[in-house]
Amino acid sequence: MKHWIFIFGLLILTFSLSAQVLNPDSLNAEQAFYQQTLQKLEAKAAHGVKNADLFYDMGVCHYQLGNTGKAVLYFLRALNLNSAHKQAKQNLLYIHNLHPELSPEPNRPFLVQLFLNIYDFFSLNRLAITLLILAILLTLSLHWLMHTPSEKERGLPILAVVITAILFIAFGSMLLVKNHRYRNDSRAVVIANVAPIYHTPESNNVLQTIPEGSVVVVIKTQGKKAQIILPDGTQGWVDSNSIERVVPVSNTKE
Amino acid sequence: MVKKFACALLIVLSLMGILKAESVTVNAYLKEDVITLSDQLQLILEITCDKQVKVIAPPAPQIPGFSFRNVVGSTYIDYSLVNKNLFTKYIQTFTYIYIPQKTGTFTIPSFKVKVEKKEYYTPSLTVQVKESSPPPQKQYNLSPFLNPFGDELFNPNLIEGEVFLLCIPETDLAYVGEPVIISYYLYTEQAVEAFYAESEKDFEGYGKAVFLQPSSLQYESSVYNSKSYKRALIKQDVIFPHKAGRLQMPILTGQAQFLGFLNKTISSKPCWINVKPLPSGAPAGFTGAVGNFTVSQSVSSTKLNLGDALTFTINISGRGNFSQFTAAPFPNVDKFQVSAPYIQDKLANVIEGTRFIHYTLLPRETGELTIPGYTFSWFDTTSGVYKTFQGAPQEIKVHQANVLSYFSGLLEKDKPQALYPLLNLEYYPDFKNYSTEPWFWLILALCAISLIISSLVARENRLKELEPVAYAQKTAHRILNKYLKKATEAAEKLSPDFYPLAEIGLMDYLARKYGVSKSLPTPELIDALRTKGMPLELLEQLEQFLLLCQKARFMPGGAEAEKLDEALHQLRSLVQALSRFKPEKESSKKNRVTLPQKDINSKNEEQ
Numbered sequence: 001m002k003h004w005i006f007i008f009g010l011l012i013l014t015f016s017l018s019a020q021v022l023n024p025d026s027l028n029a030e031q032a033f034y035q036q037t038l039q040k041l042e043a044k045a046a047h048g049v050k051n052a053d054l055f056y057d058m059g060v061c062h063y064q065l066g067n068t069g070k071a072v073l074y075f076l077r078a079l080n081l082n083s084a085h086k087q088a089k090q091n092l093l094y095i096h097n098l099h100p101e102l103s104p105e106p107n108r109p110f111l112v113q114l115f116l117n118i119y120d121f122f123s124l125n126r127l128a129i130t131l132l133i134l135a136i137l138l139t140l141s142l143h144w145l146m147h148t149p150s151e152k153e154r155g156l157p158i159l160a161v162v163i164t165a166i167l168f169i170a171f172g173s174m175l176l177v178k179n180h181r182y183r184n185d186s187r188a189v190v191i192a193n194v195a196p197i198y199h200t201p202e203s204n205n206v207l208q209t210i211p212e213g214s215v216v217v218v219i220k221t222q223g224k225k226a227q228i229i230l231p232d233g234t235q236g237w238v239d240s241n242s243i244e245r246v247v248p249v250s251n252t253k254e
Numbered sequence: 255m256v257k258k259f260a261c262a263l264l265i266v267l268s269l270m271g272i273l274k275a276e277s278v279t280v281n282a283y284l285k286e287d288v289i290t291l292s293d294q295l296q297l298i299l300e301i302t303c304d305k306q307v308k309v310i311a312p313p314a315p316q317i318p319g320f321s322f323r324n325v326v327g328s329t330y331i332d333y334s335l336v337n338k339n340l341f342t343k344y345i346q347t348f349t350y351i352y353i354p355q356k357t358g359t360f361t362i363p364s365f366k367v368k369v370e371k372k373e374y375y376t377p378s379l380t381v382q383v384k385e386s387s388p389p390p391q392k393q394y395n396l397s398p399f400l401n402p403f404g405d406e407l408f409n410p411n412l413i414e415g416e417v418f419l420l421c422i423p424e425t426d427l428a429y430v431g432e433p434v435i436i437s438y439y440l441y442t443e444q445a446v447e448a449f450y451a452e453s454e455k456d457f458e459g460y461g462k463a464v465f466l467q468p469s470s471l472q473y474e475s476s477v478y479n480s481k482s483y484k485r486a487l488i489k490q491d492v493i494f495p496h497k498a499g500r501l502q503m504p505i506l507t508g509q510a511q512f513l514g515f516l517n518k519t520i521s522s523k524p525c526w527i528n529v530k531p532l533p534s535g536a537p538a539g540f541t542g543a544v545g546n547f548t549v550s551q552s553v554s555s556t557k558l559n560l561g562d563a564l565t566f567t568i569n570i571s572g573r574g575n576f577s578q579f580t581a582a583p584f585p586n587v588d589k590f591q592v593s594a595p596y597i598q599d600k601l602a603n604v605i606e607g608t609r610f611i612h613y614t615l616l617p618r619e620t621g622e623l624t625i626p627g628y629t630f631s632w633f634d635t636t637s638g639v640y641k642t643f644q645g646a647p648q649e650i651k652v653h654q655a656n657v658l659s660y661f662s663g664l665l666e667k668d669k670p671q672a673l674y675p676l677l678n679l680e681y682y683p684d685f686k687n688y689s690t691e692p693w694f695w696l697i698l699a700l701c702a703i704s705l706i707i708s709s710l711v712a713r714e715n716r717l718k719e720l721e722p723v724a725y726a727q728k729t730a731h732r733i734l735n736k737y738l739k740k741a742t743e744a745a746e747k748l749s750p751d752f753y754p755l756a757e758i759g760l761m762d763y764l765a766r767k768y769g770v771s772k773s774l775p776t777p778e779l780i781d782a783l784r785t786k787g788m789p790l791e792l793l794e795q796l797e798q799f800l801l802l803c804q805k806a807r808f809m810p811g812g813a814e815a816e817k818l819d820e821a822l823h824q825l826r827s828l829v830q831a832l833s834r835f836k837p838e839k840e841s842s843k844k845n846r847v848t849l850p851q852k853d854i855n856s857k858n859e860e861q
Contacts, residue, residue: 037676044682051682060676064594081685082575086561087616087674094673099377128688132697139701146712150719175689182687194364194375209364209375232361 023209034064052082059091068095068213069191069244072102076215076246080185083178084123095213102213118172127175134171138164187249188228190214192242201225201237208234218245269614278303280367282376285349295320295352297362299376303344307370311348313327315365319383320352354383415443417510419488419522420478421503426527431575432635433546433605434493435465438506439476441483446471449488451508452519459497459529462504463577463604466490492604494575498531532633537642539582543632545574545605549643551628556648559655563616563674566648570626571603571608574635576601581611585626591616596672614672617652624649723769734763738829745822750806752818758802760796763832776800792831799824 038061041054059074072095078088096102108116122130141164145157159209190213201222210216216228216238225237278301285296295317301309301412314322323465328347362379369546417440424435440449449471456462472488477486488506495501507521532544547570554565567580581595601607617623627645634641718725737759761779763784765772770782780797784790 002703032270032680037678048684049682050685053677053679054682057676057678060673064672087563087677090563091674093288125686128694131689132694135698135701139705144706146708147715148523178688179687208378211375211377 031065034061037061038065050081052078052085052088055081055090056085056088059088063091063095067191068099069189071095072213072215073189073191073244073246076187076189079120080182080246082123082125083120084126089120091096099211099213102211102215122174122178124173124175127171127178131168131171131175134164134168138168183247185245186218188216188218188226188234188243188245189214190238190242191244192239193236195242197228197230197234197238198225199236201227202239207236210238217242218243267778272305272400278307278369278372278374280369280376282362282365282379284362284379284381287380288382288384289354290384291354293354295354295381297350297352297379299348299350299367301346301369303346303366303369307346307782309346309369312365312367314350314352315363317352317359317360317362317381319358320354322350322352332784341706348751357383357385359383363373367707370417382662406518416483417442417444417446417518417520419506419508419520420485421506421522421525423493423503423525423527427530429530429544429633429635429638430495430532431542431578431633432495433545433573433575434491434495434527435605436493436503436525437490438488439485440510441476441478441485442510443483444512446486446510446512448511449486449508450511451489451506453507454491455507456507457502457504459495459499459501461494461496461578462554463492463494464489464604465492465603493527494578495527495529498529500526501529502526529832533638536633536641537629537631537640539629539642540631540640541579541582543570543574543579544635545572545632546634547572547574547632547641548637549630549632551643551645553625553648553650555650557651557653559653560620561655563614563670564650565629566613566615566625568611568645569608570630570631573606574609574632575605576609577604579632582628582630585611585628587615587625589618589623590625591618591675591677593672593675604851612672616672616675617650618736620652620654620752622649622651643852653856667725729766733766734759734829734832737762738825742822745818748818752821753803753806756821757800758830760800767832776804788835792828792835795828795831797826799828 006157008095038058040062041058044054045058055074055078059071059078062068062074063071072092075092075095078085079092082088138161141160143163145154148154148157153206190210193212194209195212195214196209199205199207210230214231216230219227219235221227221240222237224240226236226240226243228238228243229235281300281302283298283300285298286293289295297315299312299319301307304640328349358739359380359382362381364375364378367374367376388768420438420439420441421424422437424437428434440446465490466487468487473484473486476483476485488508491504493501503525505522505524507519509517509519530749550569552567552569554567557561559566566584576599581597584592584595596612596614598610598612599607600610615625625648629642629644631640631642633639640839714725714728720847737755741752741756741759744750744755761772764770764779764783768783768786768788770786774782778791779800783793783796788796799821802824806817806821
């Protein structure tokens with residue numbers, strides 16, 4: 001008799017549980033889809049695949065599952081590989097527009113914004129290709145200058161050499177900077193619900209808290225704490241577990 | 255056995271508890287984030303929960319530059335109907351009122367809120383305080399016995415007479431989902447100076463939202479039950495019925511204040527409305543919208559490049575239950591990726607205004623693509639029938655992306671309306687950093703090498719052009735080597751061509767290096783070279799070899815192996831000697847020429 005009572009009780013509870021879990025709601029179906037997709041993408045990422053589109057898709061899945069911090073992190077990872085990834089950039093802006101408390105976008109002058117857009121447009125590989133084209137143009141310009149007879153006007157080849165040399169140096173510098181950022185991006189994203197900021201690594205007094213999805217710059221780590229700079233310039237210490245770096249430490253060359 | 259059952263029951267119950275855990279959302283925002291010194295700052299803390307919870311107002315956060323004044327709490331229930339499912343949310347708000355002390359930009363720190371033993375943190379906020387504009391002319395009387403009715407003064411000492419609250423719905427017959435505004439009026443014969451709303455008792459069958467909350471009592475004359483009263487609007491709520499039948503409206507309770515110190519608690523009289531169910535046969539695209547709407551659709555662009563996105567916007571404007579319906583599913587389009595809808599409301603109040611539903615579409619291929627028209631259905635309360643908006647199909651021309659299209663977006667102001675959708679590619683290639691690839695450095699190295707070669711060639715060309723003599727000297731060795739090589743080959747083949755080849759090579763070399771004529775006879779050539787400062791030993795060696803060549807042309811058996819070897823040996827030593835010899839510069843040459851002359855003169859003088 002007791003057996004029957006036990007089985008009956010379990011059956012009732014199991015059915016009530018399944019009613020809770022398997023609610024045929026469209027929202028749940030959508031969540032399940034994104035969960036499955038995320039699992040597939042994470043499996044690919046676990047094999048060491050680094051791809052901007054892969055990180056972008058992981059960001060979309062995380063956002064749809066309500067993980068704003070992870071979404072921001074993966075969009076930043078996509079942009080770290082390809083700063084011209086339009087969809088990742090737009091989705092990051094979309095999140096910032098929805099959550100202006102995360103890291104307010106400064107109102108930049110038009111020319112500064114244009115320069116930054118151009119800088120973003122030239123992703124790492126676009127910069128490399130552009131640099132090669134400029135190297136070839138510079139070489140051709142130098143050939144032209146060197147083989148121009150002395151009795152002929154040399155102003156034009158000199159101009160071509162100067163322009164291509166300046167561009168070559170500028171793009172070369174940009175490539176160096178981007179390469180450095182690609183390997184040593186010190187930014188991190190708050191993935192915990194809320195991250196309390198402390199004055200010192202030993203302190204328990206909370207200076208302030210930052211919400212999930214905030215982007216901070218990591219200066220150094222000490223034990224389980226990391227020293228960070230907030231977007232408004234405030235410095236403090238935060239639990240290392242509550243943030244995740246855009247470029248994992250194993251990938252950086254420090 | 256019972257123990258086992260109890261354990262299993264406990265585990266399952268705890269699992270259920272986890273699954274059933276209510277989702278609590280805590281948010282804080284400012285009513286206005288830019289205020290003047292004469293304004294009040296209203297910090298609103300909103301706690302949303304699936305069930306009714308009791309939350310004690312958290313202590314007011316310290317804000318630098320502000321002094322805290324008061325906190326006001328309120329609770330309401332939000333009912334929403336999504337996909338025919340009813341969702342209930344209990345929303346509790348606390349409004350913290352602060353007075354600004356100085357101008358500037360201030361940060362409101364995040365603060366802790368405890369809900370059901372769990373801690374939540376609010377986001378930190380920023381507020382800007384500006385100088386206040388000049389105060390307007392005062393149009394009100396600060397006297398406690400103010401005259402709210404103009405000419406018809408209350409008797410300030412009148413403390414008798416009726417005071418009651420009436421709930422007046424704008425209509426007593428409505429459809430399920432149709433918003434109904436209910437107004438609470440204070441009817442009075444006494445001089446009521448203020449009314450403090452304390453609570454609202456809610457009943458089943460509706461959702462509710464605040465429509466209007468006047469900040470002061472504005473009296474007007476009114477007749478109720480054939481009796482004249484003064485009445486003032488206390489509050490207006492919007493009721494969203496979600497159940498058909500006779501529904502009782504909320505009962506408002508508050509305190510009326512007389513003569514500055516006397517309080518009287520009064521509640522609104524019960525009031526009902528009749529709610530009719532929506533007729534059956536709702537169209538497929540019906541998501542619960544009830545009201546009077548005008549719907550239109552638009553696309554941001556009809557021509558775009560592959561890789562660019564377009565925004566498809568549905569514009570729903572009018573009056574209705576905006577909080578009760580959501581976007582209809584987007585029509586199936588295989589050739590586009592469609593984002594989740596982004597809903598943007600621009601409402602004058604909770605029931606009137608415009609809703610924009612934005613979808614971001616990414617084309618998958620080029621060509622002339624068609625987006626089917628959007629379908630949106632609602633129940634029109636005026637005509638009492640379902641209406642459907644069927645948008646026209648949109649033709650979109652998608653071009654192949656070109657070089658210029660890569661630069662699109664550099665100048666655009668980024669304000670995305672919706673989240674871009676998943677790309678969901680079949681294959682994600684591993685990222686390759688071109689700047690670390692061998693071919694990248696190979697191309698750069700080739701450029702550098704070509705520059706080195708080119709600079710050498712250019713230098714030689716310049717020398718040839720500007721200093722032909724120096725160039726001829728420089729190229730002489732090359733020519734000698736060239737002819738020596740031919741002569742050596744001829745010697746190895748025991749060919750009599752060795753002698754003419756060696757002679758030609760030497761003459762050509764000497765002509766280039768010393769500027770002597772190639773057609774000079776040997777003695778004159780030797781004389782000419784002597785004047786160039788060539789050592790006598792070398793001259794003798796050269797003369798001997800040239801004579802040998804001349805003899806060999808006519809000498810029988812001149813091409814014998816031994817003699818050819820010897821001649822070749824001589825030629826080699828001669829070439830080496832010539833290579834080592836560097837002709838002196840013009841100045842030193844002059845000295846060299848003049849010195850022997852002096853010597854000759856001195857010798858002559860001695861003689």
